[in-house]
Amino acid sequence: MQKSHKDLIYSSPQENVPDFQFDHRVAEVFPDMIQRSIPGYNTIIDGIGYFSTKFVQPNSNVYDLGCSLGAASLAVRRYNQADNAHIIAIDNSHAMLERCALHLSAFKSNMAFTTRCQDILESEISHASLVIMNFTLQFIKPELRAQLINSIYQGLLPGGALILSEKLKHDTQTGNDLLVDIHHEFKRRNGYSELEISQKRTAIENVMIIDSYAEHENRLKQAGFNDVAMWFKCYNFASMIAIK
Numbered sequence: 009m010q011k012s013h014k015d016l017i018y019s020s021p022q023e024n025v026p027d028f029q030f031d032h033r034v035a036e037v038f039p040d041m042i043q044r045s046i047p048g049y050n051t052i053i054d055g056i057g058y059f060s061t062k063f064v065q066p067n068s069n070v071y072d073l074g075c076s077l078g079a080a081s082l083a084v085r086r087y088n089q090a091d092n093a094h095i096i097a098i099d100n101s102h103a104m105l106e107r108c109a110l111h112l113s114a115f116k117s118n119m120a121f122t123t124r125c126q127d128i129l130e131s132e133i134s135h136a137s138l139v140i141m142n143f144t145l146q147f148i149k150p151e152l153r154a155q156l157i158n159s160i161y162q163g164l165l166p167g168g169a170l171i172l173s174e175k176l177k178h179d180t181q182t183g184n185d186l187l188v189d190i191h192h193e194f195k196r197r198n199g200y201s202e203l204e205i206s207q208k209r210t211a212i213e214n215v216m217i218i219d220s221y222a223e224h225e226n227r228l229k230q231a232g233f234n235d236v237a238m239w240f241k242c243y244n245f246a247s248m249i250a251i252k
């Protein structure tokens with residue numbers, strides 16, 4: 009494993025905060041950034057590994073879409089013994105994928121893997137027993153999300169599942185403000201300053217557009233998933249499992 013550094017990207021004042029990008033600077037600090045920013049991240053990764061034992065079928069594909077450094081793929085490979093299953097980890101950030109390949113190859117497993125530097129909107133999903141989108145859909149243009157969920161549904165085998173984790177918007181202003189506030193408190197307690205929190209917020213606001221749970225559930229149901237369960241929620245972060 010390569011060493012992960014402390015996330016200090018937004019610790020000094022920036023005159024114009026540019027839009028957030030998954031570049032080399034972010035890849036270098038990503039494990040620290042994601043741990044200190046997403047409540048329950050480790051629980052979700054571990055849950056993905058556990059669920060994979062229920063869904064991964066022999067001779068099938070598993071897709072990790074927007075894999076970053078490969079934490080979800082690693083959990084699946086750690087938990088899973090399915091014969092001849094293959095994991096395909098996809099990310100369009102070269103910096104992320106380079107490190108992901110190193111992480112995955114450092115861990116021995118029966119499950120073969122391929123890494124692909126590709127836009128997930130252009131990735132063919134086929135013969136899949138499990139598809140994972142762990143905090144990735146929120147970075148896809150809202151108008152393109154339904155088509156992506158439809159193509160995942162089409163590429164899944166009967167009985168296959170999509171695990172979808174997202175930051176959520178709450179329907180009412182007061183409720184939403186409370187969830188945003190407690191999430192910021194979570195970040196403060198993890199050592200982020202007010203400046204870091206507010207500059208990160210500015211950087212991400214045009215890049216990460218979040219939906220409500222109802223919007224996700226409707227989109228998943230429209231695509232054909234008739235069993236959608238929210239299995240994790242903490243503050244405004246949730247993970248759903250949608251079964252074909």
Ligand code: GEK
Binds near residue numbers: 042099126
């Ligand atoms: C984890 N799943 O640790 N095509 C491919 N990749 C994309 C695209 C796209 N169109 N858009 C964004 N990404 C990971 C965490 S991070 C979440 C996922 C976060 C990639 C982007 O490069 C980044 O690596 C990832 O999606 C989102 O379980 O940082 O909040």
